[in-house]
Structures are given as structure tokens and as C-alpha cells.
């Protein structure tokens with residue numbers, strides 16, 4: 001018998017029942033809830049006269065709609081306010097663990113789970129949010145679900161689903177200095193495309209991945225969904241275990257030792273077989289910049305905007321043409337010639353302490369370009385913010401001309417007041433560059449925190465490795 | 470859940486690949502705490518020339534005459550013909566609710582993003598995957614013939630065009646639920662004893678997974 005992949009181990013351990021046609025009921029260990037995708041689920045539960053199956057599995061937080069400026073006045077937009085108030089009420093009615101807007105642990109749902117030690121290896125983790133894949137960095141089976149599924153998990157603690165195929169993405173060799181997890185992931189998506197992972201669970205492996213911190217692995221798994229995969233994961237190693245030690249919801253004492261023994265098993269067996277394997281050479285990966293309106297439209301910073309006329313696939317060429325028009329770019333323009341209006345450092349992809357440190361290291365002692373309208377840093381959580389302030393990073397950003405904000409999703413999807421005006425161009429550390437994502441008509445380029453910081457200093461894209469030398 | 474058995478309707482072609490959920494229903498409309506009323510804002514950024522706001526008066530807004538949904542020949546369409554990777558992006562079920570609220574009963578495409586595909590069945594919206602070459606042919610036929618209709622029969626798993634009958638694949642469990650309009654939660658709760666048994670067994674093996682983050 002051949003061995004099992006990590007995904008297969010996680011899957012097998014969670015099957016409550018499996019039907020002959022392949023549909024299975026899998027048990028959910030952790031359920032994260034936020035204000036945008038939960039109101040209709042709680043309403044459905046109430047209307048059916050049902051109760052949550054196991055409230056101790058749930059952590060709720062408001063993140064998408066919350067203001068990132070002074071919160072003492074509450075939320076100005078009445079529609080946003082009602083949505084957050086609805087979560088407040090549901091958390092109260094069902095006695096849920098809830099980090100409300102003024103809790104110092106509040107933050108983006110995918111930042112706070114791991115930070116609290118509420119995401120543990122071996123778990124199944126769901127949330128009504130596609131970037132739930134982030135939690136796979138801890139060798140969990142973590143996936144985004146729709147609102148009807150949120151209601152299903154609330155009511156039954158289970159998800160009705162089918163086993164996925166397995167895809168191993170192996171990044172061999174070490175990446176060079178200045179190349180981050182974000183660049184690795186953008187390069188992977190550039191390689192396999194935004195539908196390359198559809199139907200698959202991705203496991204990231206190889207020397208370059210093993211060398212990443214937990215923050216870096218979270219960035220990687222976060223964007224699995226941009227590669228079309230509902231979940232991405234990384235096997236357990238010392239880095240995983242050291243990150244979890246002492247976290248508030250992680251086991252303690254004797255239980256910790258038992259847990260660690262079990263977690264050590266959460267790796268793909270040496271003889272496990274994946275349905276598909278993709279191998280990248282880590283040493284060849286350069287800092288990446290997206291030029292279009294899909295995360296697969298990326299090039300190395302030293303490159304140029306590509307020419308749709310050189311694309312053989314007509315549907316793809318048409319998409320490129322449309323993207324160039326929306327982005328107001330011409331084929332052949334060097335990436336370094338693209339000038340920017342705003343800089344956004346934040347989102348569940350890149351708002352953790354390591355991201356802020358990387359950006360601050362580039363910025364220290366420098367000033368943002370006078371041509372910028374705005375540069376902002378939105379920490380992923382209240383605790384990240386506090387940590388950064390304890391390290392003096394806030395002062396580095398503020399001295400350079402950045403705004404230092406309260407935690408939340410912010411300009412990642414522009415549901416709160418932070419957004420681009422039509423035609424404005426932004427370097428962003430978030431995960432999606434779809435049309436209008438950061439505000440109607442806004443143009444957004446995806447980059448790493450270090451690259452966003454470098455662009456803030458220069459006012460246009462620049463290779464961070466040149467800036468720091 | 471709303472049932473889907475058979476449907477015959479006018480087809481509207483949306484000739485773009487990778488149509489994402491932000492395009493299907495832009496985020497400002499996700500602030501609603503309801504499941505209904507999203508139809509007027511379906512494809513909002515493409516459909517209107519101004520920027521839409523939640524609770525705005527959509528009847529007064531200038532339409533983009535070039536957008537396919539606004540062309541008179543496609544008024545009342547209930548089947549959306551789309552390109553590959555339809556529904557990529559976020560998990561928002563609001564995308565399905567918007568299509569449903571607008572009156573779309575089925576989407577035909579060469580491929581769908583996983584979460585969107587899943588969500589569709591929950592609201593009785595049928596996603597049909599057909600070969601890319603077949604979809605290409607349908608695009609040409611729809612564009613060439615005003616009033617082009619299709620008939621979809623879920624039980625038989627067939628699509629009948631004016632000239633041929635095509636077969637499509639669908640997951641048997643989902644087909645069963647959709648044909649009968651079954652509520653998943655009710656079905657799952659029939660297995661409550663199995664869920665409890667799993668829970669107890671798992672608790673013995675890995676109690677740290679149950680360490681409450683809240684008092685029960």
C-alpha cells in the first residue's frame with residue numbers, strides 16, 4: 001500500500017460518514033465567522049428553530065466593514081453599521097467567543113485565528129470567506145465556504161463535500177534575498193494560472209517553502225484560492241510547533257506534548273502519490289508585480305507589460321486586451337515606469353508582524369515620494385499593531401509619511417471608507433486585482449510588502465534589491 | 470432549497486473568461502443582511518454607467534447600452550452562457566443570490582470556480598459544464614439567432630438546442646437534492662447520532678481540538 005498525502009490524512013481523520021457516490025460528511029473543528037457572510041446563515045438557523053451544534057468551535061470577529069480610523073465614534077455608514085450590529089447580536093444570542101470592534105484582539109479573521117492558537121494542526125477549519133485557505137499553513141484542512149454552508153456547519157458541525165484531488169507544488173532551492181513568500185506565490189500563480197488549482201488541494205513543499213516562517217507560509221496558503229484551489233497546506237515541522245507554543249488557545253502542559261506527538265505525523269508520507277506535481281526553481285524567482293486584472297497576470301519587476309498580440313489563445317488575448325484597457329497600460333512598458341497614486345500595506349495576505357518589519361526595513365530613514373496621494377499601513381490585528389508599536393515600527397512608517405491605521409480588511413476590498421477613486425493606481429500587498437476590487441475604476445498592482453515599501457519611496461515600481469543596495 | 474427540474478428559456482451570452490464574484494456582485498452590496506434584492510445590482514459595474522450604492526434608486530441610473538444584459542434582444546433571459554472559470558474569487562453566495570434574483574436559472578460554462586459551483590446548488594441555480602468547443606458553438610448560435618432558447622432537463626441531464634441534444638454530467642447527490650428541493654441540513658441531521666459518535670471518538674484521540682474557546 002502506498003502512503004498518504006497530508007491532505008488524505010486530514011480528510012480520512014474527519015469523515016463522519018461517506019456515501020458510495022463519493023459525497024462525505026466531514027467534521028469541522030474550527031468555525032470562524034465574520035459579519036459579511038454570516039447574517040443570512042444565523043437568520044436561517046433561527047427561522048428553522050435550530051441551535052448551533054458546538055459553540056466552542058466558533059470564533060467571531062468583525063473585520064470587513066470596520067473603520068481603520070478612530071473607532072470611538074462607531075461606524076458612520078448605516079448599512080455597514082447594521083451588518084456589524086447584526087454580528088454583535090448573534091454573538092450575544094448564541095454566546096459566541098467574539099472579538100468585537102473595540103477588543104484589542106480584533107483583526108482580520110485569518111490573522112487572529114493563528115495568532116490566538118485557535119488554528120491547530122490537524123484541524124478542519126472553515127469560514128465564509130475564500131481566504132480561509134490561509135490556515136492551511138498549519139497543516140489544517142482549511143477552506144472557504146458559502147453562506148448556506150456556514151448555516152450547515154452551524155447546525156450540524158459538518159460539511160457535506162467531496163474529496164479533492166491532490167496537487168503538490170514544490171519549490172526547489174532557496175530564493176534569493178529580497179524575494180518573499182508573496183513573490184513565490186505570485187510566480188506560482190503566474191505559472192499554473194488562476195484555474196490551475198481548481199478541484200485540487202495544494203500542498204506546498206520543497207526547500208524554499210521549508211525555509212519560510214509561519215507568516216510566509218500563511219501568505220502562500222492564503223493565495224491558494226487565487227490559483228483556483230479551495231485549500232492549500234504546508235506540512236508540520238519545528239517552525240509550526242514553535243509558532244504555536246504558548247499561544248492563548250494552544251494546548252498546555254501534558255496535553256501540549258501529546259498534541260505535538262500527533263502533529264509530527266501531519267506530513268505527506270515519503271511514498272505518497274499526488275495526482276499532479278508542479279516544480280518551480282526557487283533560485284529563479286524574482287520579485288513580482290501584477291500588471292493586469294487577474295492574479296495570474298504577473299511579471300518580474302525587471303520585466304515589461306506583455307503584448308496580447310503575442311498570445312496564441314484568443315480568449316486569453318482578449319482578456320489581456322481588456323485588462324490593459326482597464327489598467328491604462330500599453331504593451332512593452334517597463335514595469336519600473338509605472339507610477340503610483342497610493343500604497344496599501346495590509347490584508348490577510350500581508351499584514352502580519354513579519355510583513356510590517358519587512359516594509360519598515362526598506363522605509364527606515366527614507367520618505368515617501370511627494371507624488372503619492374497616500375500611503376497607508378493597516379495592521380492585520382490589534383495585537384500585530386501593538387507588537388509593531390512596541391518595536392517602534394509605527395514611528396518608522398509615520399516619519400516616512402505613511403498613515404498608521406487600526407486593523408481590518410480596509411482597502412483590500414474597500415467595503416469600509418478606504419478605497420481608490422476611479423483611475424487611481426495603487427501598489428497593494430493584498431491578493432486580488434480584479435476590476436474595481438479596491439474601489440470602482442481603481443487600478444491595483446499586487447506586490448510584496450517590501451516591494452510596496454520600495455514603490456512608496458520611489459513613487460513608481462522599483463526592484464527592492466536595488467533600492468536597498 | 471428551491472427545486473430545479475426542467476427549464477426552457479432565453480439565453481444571454483457573456484463573452485468573458487474568469488468572470489469573478491466581484492464583477493457578479495460588487496462588494497458594496499454585500500452589506501445587506503438579507504438574501505434577496507441583489508438582482509438589480511447583478512454585474513453592477515458593467516451594467517450601469519454610474520457607480521451603484523446599496524439602497525440606491527436603480528431605476529434612475531444610466532444603463533450601459535453596450536453591456537449584453539441591457540440589449541433588448543436578451544431581455545428576460547434566464548440562462549447565462551459564460552466562459553471558463555466562471556465565478557472565481559470570493560466565497561460570497563451573494564453572487565448566486567444576485568443571479569437567481571435577476572431570474573437566471575442556469576449558467577452554462579466550460580468550467581466553474583469550486584466555491585461558486587457549490588453555492589449554486591444551494592439556491593437552486595444549476596451550473597452546467599460543457600466542453601469548451603461546445604460552448605464556443607453555442608456562443609456562435611446564440612449570437613446569430615435572436616430569440617435563441619435552450620431547454621434543460623436535469624433528470625435526463627440533457628440540454629436541447631434548436632438543432633441538437635447535448636448531455637451533461639452532474640454529481641448524483643446534488644442532482645437528487647436539486648430535483649427534490651431537499652434541505653441539506655435536514656438530511657444531515659438525520660445522521661446526528663453518527664456525528665455524536667464521531668465527536669466522542671475524536672475527543673478521546675485528540676482532546677486539544679475541543680478545548681473550548683467559549684463556555685458551552
Ligand code: SF4
Pocket residue numbers: 063064108109110129131347348349408409412413430431
Ligand atoms: S483582508 Fe481582504 S481578502 Fe482578506 S478577508 Fe479581508 S477582504 Fe477578504
